[in-house]
Amino acid sequence: MAQSEESTEGAAKQYRGEVFDESSKKPLVFATLSVEGTNISTITNTEGNFLLKVPEDITDGTVVVSFLGYQSKNIPLSSLKNNKNKISLLVSVTALGEVDINAPKDAAALVKEALARRGDNYFDDPTLMTAFYRETIKKRRKNVSLSEAVVNIYKTPYSSLRKDAVELYKARKSTDYSKLDTVALKLQGGPFNTLYVDIMKYPEYIFADGSIEDYRFKFSRSTRINDKLVFVIKFEQYESIKDPLYKGELFIDVANKTLTSAIYTLNITDKNLAARLFVRKKPAKVDVWPTEVAYRVDYREKGGRWYYGYSNVLLEFKVDWEDKLFNSVYSMTAEMAVTDWEKNLDGQLPKVRERLKKSIILSEEAVGFSDPDFWGQYNIIEPEKSIESAIRKIQRQLRRARAKNGSAAP
Structure with missing residues (x-):
């Protein structure tokens, strides 16, 4: 399996929660959560809920939450709770006029x-x-x-x-x-x-x-x-x-x-x-x-x-x-x-x-x-x-x- 020995055999901490649009409060479906510097990641489901499992020996990492067309958010792993984490993301819009003229x-x-x-x-x-x-x-x-x-x-x-x-x-x-x-x-x-x-x-x-x-x-x-x-x-x-x-x-x-x-x-x-x-x-x-x-x-x-x-x-x-x-x-x-x-x-x-x-x-x-x-x-x-x-x-x-x-x- 493509996992380190620690992640497959060691105990893992679980973090549950939801990712949603900050303005509309609607769930963001298929948002990605990944632990920075590792290959650990997961995806939100069709209700915007997620379950992230992280080996217990990783205690000071950063979770990057990203979604198409939204500003990504970096969250310290230490600030996440085991349950009921609520993560909101802001829409990111760039006008075509701002695009590089060489594009x-x-x-x-x-x-x-x-x-x-x-x-x-x-x-x-x-x-x-x-x-x-x-x-x-x-x-x-x-x-x-x-x-x-x-x-x-x-x-x-x-x-x-x-x-x-x-x-x-x-x-x-x-x-x-x-x-x-x-x-x-x-x-x-x-x-x-x-x-x-x-x-x-x-x-x-x-x-x-x-x-x-x-x-x-x-x-x-x-x-x-x-x-x-x-x-x-x-x-x-x-x-x-x-x-x-x-x-x-x-x-x-x-x-x-x-x-x-x-x-x-x-x-x-x-x-x-x-x-x-x-x-x-x-x-x-x-x-x-x-x-x-x-x-x-x-x-x-x-x-x-x-x-x-x-x-x-x-x-x-x-x-x-x-x-x-x-x-x-x-x-x-x-x-x-x-x-x-x-x-x-x-x-x-x-x-x-x-x-x-x-x-x-x-x-x-x-x-x-x-x-x-x-x-x-x-x-x-x-x-x-x-x-x-x-x-x-x-x-x-x-x-x-x-x-x-x-x-x-x-």
């Missing part, structure tokens, strides 16, 4: 330059990353499945065409949802769904050969992130392009021409074309098509080099059964946060039989490990209250079903 005037040219410089601006050494991965499936607004894993990511240099390898270290699911007959969809690919959102490593998944010319790029605004001037560039496909491509925003560091974040969605102009992209297998009497496909990736900087830090994917589908009056709406969310990393000096990858396959369905691989000692040592994304309550409800249903079956047995 590129052509948005498309800036995007191409950022992609071309990935070998210069991002990690150029093989790296072993520890990441926390979670996928949830909801039927309308109700959580019906939750699977989590700690994985090793064997990241190859950004200048290399060699693909990354992923090794499943530990996984769990909350219960056996198949007995409830609630999940009609399964997410194939597991952690690869999020890993391939790393645009700088896998530009072909969004800007395939030549397809970058199918997009219109324009400057939207500028902001400051960690005291760095960042352009926000909007992009969308030309109206003449019929294939479902993407639209969204790219956040590019002006000084270094570095992509720091990207938020984008699939432009679903034709539901049948979009369905062919995502639906691998379905019953004959059912139609399944995506209604929303959204992505996000964030990069982090250390020592002048950037690396993949966090990504998420939201897939929303409609399922229309031929013999049912109403259709069902399912949403799948997959997210992965790098919580630690170290250089993989020899560049070795795990043996082929130990690597995750791109066709993995995590909810089938996760056999329900119950190991609180293990999970207590790792930085994970704090579960949402709605997920926790859904888990408790499903567990109660299962206990009742088992008790009923047990009493009916001869």
Whole structure:
């Protein structure tokens, strides 16, 4: 695992709290908290809550709290409480008029330059990353499945065409949802769904050969992130392009021409074309098509080099059964946060039989490990209250079903 001996074997202090906008008081989703000078970090959940675990031997560190378009905040570790920490951030806005006059005037040219410089601006050494991965499936607004894993990511240099390898270290699911007959969809690919959102490593998944010319790029605004001037560039496909491509925003560091974040969605102009992209297998009497496909990736900087830090994917589908009056709406969310990393000096990858396959369905691989000692040592994304309550409800249903079956047995 890409963690020091102290962080994996020693006891850890836990700090819980929330990060929110200072003016509106709204939670900031996917804000990053990292311990300065270390590789320890975590991410806020969809309610703005966080859980940060720090080895007990680190007592005088500084926690850096950052979020896209906001002023970062440095907080002494000694001033954090174990619970109910409330951290507010201020919006950071910079007018385009303040931008360096030497900055590129052509948005498309800036995007191409950022992609071309990935070998210069991002990690150029093989790296072993520890990441926390979670996928949830909801039927309308109700959580019906939750699977989590700690994985090793064997990241190859950004200048290399060699693909990354992923090794499943530990996984769990909350219960056996198949007995409830609630999940009609399964997410194939597991952690690869999020890993391939790393645009700088896998530009072909969004800007395939030549397809970058199918997009219109324009400057939207500028902001400051960690005291760095960042352009926000909007992009969308030309109206003449019929294939479902993407639209969204790219956040590019002006000084270094570095992509720091990207938020984008699939432009679903034709539901049948979009369905062919995502639906691998379905019953004959059912139609399944995506209604929303959204992505996000964030990069982090250390020592002048950037690396993949966090990504998420939201897939929303409609399922229309031929013999049912109403259709069902399912949403799948997959997210992965790098919580630690170290250089993989020899560049070795795990043996082929130990690597995750791109066709993995995590909810089938996760056999329900119950190991609180293990999970207590790792930085994970704090579960949402709605997920926790859904888990408790499903567990109660299962206990009742088992008790009923047990009493009916001869």
